[in-house]
Amino acid sequence: MTTTVTQIEAVRTTITRMQVEFGKALPAQIPAERFVRTVLTALGMKPELGTANRQTLFAACMRAAQDGLLLDGREAALVMYGDKVQYMPMVGGILKKLRQSGELSSISANVVYQNDEFDYELGDEERIKHKPVIGERGKPIAAYAIVRTKDGGVYREVMSVAEVESVRQRSRAKNSGPWVTDWSEMARKTVIRRISKRLPSSSDLDSVFEADNEHYERSAAPAPALTASEPPAPTTVPGPRQSRLKASLARRKAVTEEPILIEATPAGEEVANDGSDVPDAM
Secondary structure: OHHHHHHHHHHHHHHHHOHHHHHHHOOOOOOHHHHHHHHHHHHHHOHHHHHOOHHHHHHHHHHHHHOOOOOOOOOEEEEEEOOEEEEEEOHHHHHHHHHHOOOEEEEEEEEEEOOOEEEEEOOOOOEEEEEOOOOOOOOEEEEEEEEEEOOOOEEEEEEEHHHHHHHHHOEOOOOOOHHHHOHHHHHHHHHHHHHHOOOOOOHHHHHHHHHHHOOEOOOOOOOOOOOOOOOOOOOOOOOOHHHHHHHHHHHHHHHOOOOOOOOOOOOOOOOOOOOOOOOOOO
8 A cells, every 4th residue: 555655646746747848738728737737636536547557647648738638537538458548538628629620600419318309300401409308317319419610501410329339339448437437428429529520620639539549449341252253353553433343344254254243333332441430439
């Protein structure tokens, strides 16, 4: 116990001494003293941070400072994986960065519960209607976000609990931390992450999302199996879909004279790899 207390005190002393370095990384509107106080408070509320790998702890604090987020549990939090520490942007921090982008006039995100009055429509005139019940609201059933941009655009996103849970299952912290103690906040953050893909972005916001992505597993699609009658595709960059189809037919005809069965694909279908396999969230 004495050793643990000594370690925690040593970490608190080092964090305090790093105030000048934090001040150089923080935006002007956040005083370094305030940032250090939130870190010390986080250490007090979660003593195990004081016995974690110090290099990762200090690096996580510095990265939060560079992104301009306070480690107060609302804008950002410190999360442990084994003895290593990472900082996790929270819903308050992402909302803060979105508002600071200067492109939005309003943004909101909420969780819908069983006993709430909720309805939404897609199509030419999308709309969301949500009237929370006063009293027992029941279990969560969905989360949604609505964004209005300064140029008059309106964006809406709705996710079911199953979709939110699918994102959670890819999280490295799915069974601990905010996903356990603050599920509704993580659900709000998840739907905000998804709708943000359609909004004007900025380098500051991208940095925050990059930090959040590190808490999720990337899913890689398995490579398609090759058959004896279908040689590997050339390593050159493929052209339009029609050209690839003709090339494939030509290669197969050269190998076999058997009839070739072609399955129709939707017109205009495109194959893209723009990073959309990275999970939304939290």
